[in-house]
Amino acid sequence: MHTALEDMGYEALTLGPADLKLQVDYLFSTMSNAGDLPYVSANVIFYDTPDIGSPARFRVIELNGVKIGVTGVLGSKFASKIFPEGDNSANDLLRIDDPVASLKPIVATLKEQGCDILFLLSQASKSETESILKSIPDFDLCLSGGGPEDPNGLTETVGKTVVMEAGRKGKYAGVLGYFPDEEKKFRFELVDLNKDRFQRTxxxxxxxxxxxxxxxxxxxxxxxxxxxxxxxxxxxxxxxxxxxxxxxxxxxxxxxxxxxxxxxxxxxxxxxxxxxxxxxxxxxxxxxxxxxxxxxxxxxxxxxxxxxxxxxxxxxxxxxxxxxxxxxxxxxxxxxxxxxxxxxxxxxxxxxxxxxxxxxxxxxxxxxxxxxxxxxxxxxxxxxxxxxxxxx
Ligand code: HEC
Ligand code: HEC
Ligand code: HEC
Ligand code: HEC
CATH class of the missing domain: 1.10.1130 (Flavocytochrome C3; Chain A, domain 2)
Structure with a gap:
């Protein structure tokens, strides 16, 4: 399964409730396999050890000389879907820390490393994503996983952050253009991956x-x-x-x-x-x-x-x-x-x-x-x- 993601050249992925319902041992084994799937999350921690390397706290990706700092976050409401009993502390396989407190030091590090663009992958409800972005106004871009399955393709802004949605179940791909010298730096298009335009391979x-x-x-x-x-x-x-x-x-x-x-x-x-x-x-x-x-x-x-x-x-x-x-x-x-x-x-x-x-x-x-x-x-x-x- 994960080899498909490798084929498609994913550089960063964050974990949502559906992923985390799989066993941590299973997830960890897919990540430490050949090719190392690039999971990133600021606040999802496996085996109680943030230093284990997977998921990584963040990644810095260089594309055509542009340094993009990417991190991910799991919102509290989504986290409660994984621990329905509400007891998160007892689970030493999987720990989910406070979103904002976890993101703050990461944002500081990404700035120190001279990133041109800060990018947040947010697995949180729409309102929680908004409140996270208000607490941490440094992100340029945010891909929100909390919206509808079939989004309208329009972006929103929270402070300076451009918030995009790519829906669920892999039905769409979001394409983002970066124009650093223009007033409108980012242009977003949502591409419907329907079978009329995209053939099976x-x-x-x-x-x-x-x-x-x-x-x-x-x-x-x-x-x-x-x-x-x-x-x-x-x-x-x-x-x-x-x-x-x-x-x-x-x-x-x-x-x-x-x-x-x-x-x-x-x-x-x-x-x-x-x-x-x-x-x-x-x-x-x-x-x-x-x-x-x-x-x-x-x-x-x-x-x-x-x-x-x-x-x-x-x-x-x-x-x-x-x-x-x-x-x-x-x-x-x-x-x-x-x-x-x-x-x-x-x-x-x-x-x-x-x-x-x-x-x-x-x-x-x-x-x-x-x-x-x-x-x-x-x-x-x-x-x-x-x-x-x-x-x-
Ligand atoms: C041993 C015979 C028998 C089996 C097996 C049986 N039924 Fe019935 N069922 C009856 C009889 C007799 C009536 C009453 C018919 C009447 O009121 O004239 C009835 C009534 C119903 C009714 C109500 C009809 C109505 O509107 O009054 C439905 C719906 C129904 N059965 C569906 C099923 C389904 C689905 C199954 C399989 C899971 C099933 N039956 C298995 C004999 C059986
Ligand atoms: C797609 C859903 C669906 C399936 C599948 C289905 N039924 Fe029904 N069935 C209904 C509905 C809805 C009614 C009520 C129709 C009405 O009130 O006019 C009904 C009515 C009935 C009745 C009463 C008929 C009457 O003349 O009043 C019987 C008996 C019955 N079903 C049996 C079955 C049996 C046996 C099967 C499988 C072989 C089956 N149904 C499969 C939805 C279904
Ligand atoms: C939520 C329910 C649901 C799920 C889940 C689902 N299907 Fe279906 N499927 C349907 C319904 C309903 C139809 C009939 C659609 C119609 O004719 O309007 C259908 C039709 C089909 C047909 C066409 C059959 C025909 O005779 O036209 C195929 C093939 C099919 N499904 C395959 C799959 C496969 C493969 C999966 C799993 C990846 C799947 N379905 C999952 C509900 C579902
Ligand atoms: C549990 C799931 C399920 C439920 C409930 C269900 N269907 Fe279906 N329906 C299917 C699937 C799956 C197919 C496709 C079957 C296939 O071709 O393999 C289908 C196909 C059909 C088709 C054939 C469509 C065509 O292309 O000709 C009709 C008509 C239909 N359903 C009517 C109904 C109606 C009316 C109800 C409710 C009273 C209902 N179904 C409830 C799963 C469901």
């Missing part, structure tokens, strides 16, 4: 294949802890539902939902990959393409899809992703089949498995049909394609 496909292999070897899907479903029930699979609800099942089988997992293995014709690389071991795809995951938070519920061998009954975007886990309703209906008597418990379970159209539109489809994965989504048109009628 052989090198990146190799990295992707390597990454997917790594996910498989480390068995990430199973080794990440699963969370009990809030209902207390678990998943039985669409085929089981189909033994009683034959009409709904037949309809479902004819929709794209029924082969959503297969798509991850085989890909789809219009997708621009030259040779499809299977994503069947990738939680970030399975979360919407199989049964029993939380699509937006990307975690597996207990009893959710793991792999084709152990959980073949949980393939597809199945009934239970919309109706909720069906173990209880199924047990109740098995009793009903024998006794032919509707008890309050059986009726309550029937109510529990229902999902009405209003809930579906507001809370179900959009968990997966979000802007990124289904830009053309329109509830009325889409529901029309998957509508199923009949209780038998």
């Amino acid at each position: 052989q090198a990146m496909e190799e990295h992707m294949a390597f990454y997917q292999d790594l996910l498989r070897e480390q068995n990430i899907v199973e080794s990440e802890p699963a969370v009990p479903h809030p209902s207390g029930y678990t998943f039985v699979g669409s085929e089981k539902c189909g033994t009683c609800h034959t009409k709904a099942y037949a309809k479902w089988k004819s929709t794209k939902h029924s082969h959503a997992t297969e798509t991850l293995i085989k890909g789809e014709e219009n997708y621009s990959e030259t040779e499809w690389i299977s994503r069947i071991n990738d939680p970030e795809c399975l979360a919407c393409h199989a049964v029993g995951w939380n699509p937006q938070e990307v975690f597996r519920f207990e009893g959710g899809f793991v792999n084709m061998e152990d959980t073949p009954h949980l393939t597809g975007q199945g009934c239970e992703n919309c109706h909720g886990p069906g173990s209880h309703h199924t047990e109740m209906e098995a009793i009903f089949t024998e006794t032919r008597q509707s008890t309050p418990e059986i009726i309550a379970a029937r109510e529990g498995i229902k999902v009405n159209l209003v809930t579906a539109e507001k809370q179900v489809c959009n968990k997966c049909h979000d802007f990124e994965n289904s830009p053309k989504f329109n509830f009325v048109k889409y529901w029309d394609k998957v509508i199923h009628r009949g209780k038998d």
Whole structure:
């Protein structure tokens, strides 16, 4: 994974909450590997030893005779996402110091070293970045990681600092021009890395294949802890539902939902990959393409899809992703089949498995049909394609 960053020639990177949720040992090993990834942070400290060298406190990069001093910072609010219990002191693997107090001596050093440009990489909320820049007005540039996923490409200024955003998930690249002799020294452009302008490259496909292999070897899907479903029930699979609800099942089988997992293995014709690389071991795809995951938070519920061998009954975007886990309703209906008597418990379970159209539109489809994965989504048109009628 990190070799891709090396290929792209990254000179400085700072660590955000998502990076730091990975194990410190793992991060450290990627950094001390060949090529040394250039992580910088003023206030993120591994193993309680600021001198360990990784992440570096700062870097001085010389480009065409211009000396750029770069450091990074992790805001307090973002830090609390990594330590949800709020206890940071007990963690001797990972220490996060006060942002402003950590930055001050670094800024002094960068000035001493004669840097022409001071550059802050800020992993902090927008308001915290602003208050950091007000406390330390020396930075010329700041790249803020606290804004929206798709920023508008405009810069803002705090004091003399020009603040830029490049969004999240690597969808954009920020390009900065430096014109030292002009009044407006910096010009910024946000470049959308869309597939119409940028073709896939052989090198990146190799990295992707390597990454997917790594996910498989480390068995990430199973080794990440699963969370009990809030209902207390678990998943039985669409085929089981189909033994009683034959009409709904037949309809479902004819929709794209029924082969959503297969798509991850085989890909789809219009997708621009030259040779499809299977994503069947990738939680970030399975979360919407199989049964029993939380699509937006990307975690597996207990009893959710793991792999084709152990959980073949949980393939597809199945009934239970919309109706909720069906173990209880199924047990109740098995009793009903024998006794032919509707008890309050059986009726309550029937109510529990229902999902009405209003809930579906507001809370179900959009968990997966979000802007990124289904830009053309329109509830009325889409529901029309998957509508199923009949209780038998
Ligand atoms: C053993 C047979 C059986 C199984 C298995 C079964 N159901 Fe049912 N289900 C029933 C019966 C019977 C009813 C009541 C139908 C009626 O009211 O006419 C029902 C009712 C429902 C309803 C409410 C329909 C309504 O609007 O009144 C939904 C939704 C439903 N089931 C979905 C599922 C799903 C999803 C699964 C799989 C997780 C499933 N069922 C498994 C027999 C079953
Ligand atoms: C758990 C995730 C998830 C949920 C919830 C979900 N979908 Fe989907 N949907 C998918 C995936 C994944 C695909 C693509 C399947 C494939 O082709 O591999 C898809 C495809 C579709 C398609 C086919 C689109 C086409 O190109 O023809 C329709 C229609 C659709 N969904 C409607 C809905 C509606 C309506 C809802 C809510 C009632 C809904 N979906 C809820 C994941 C979901
Ligand atoms: C947040 C939910 C979500 C995630 C995560 C997700 N997908 Fe999807 N995917 C969808 C939905 C919804 C569709 C259907 C879009 C539509 O037709 O409007 C879809 C469609 C597709 C299709 C096109 C299928 C077709 O028949 O048109 C492919 C291929 C695909 N996804 C691959 C992936 C891969 C690979 C990943 C992981 C990198 C992934 N998806 C992650 C929700 C998701
Ligand atoms: C994309 C989400 C979604 C999927 C997948 C889905 N359902 Fe539904 N289902 C709904 C919604 C929403 C309704 C309510 C429709 C309404 O109220 O008009 C419904 C209604 C039903 C009903 C009642 C039908 C009626 O005539 O009243 C049954 C039974 C049912 N579903 C069973 C299933 C079974 C079995 C599967 C899997 C084979 C399944 N559903 C897959 C969303 C889904």
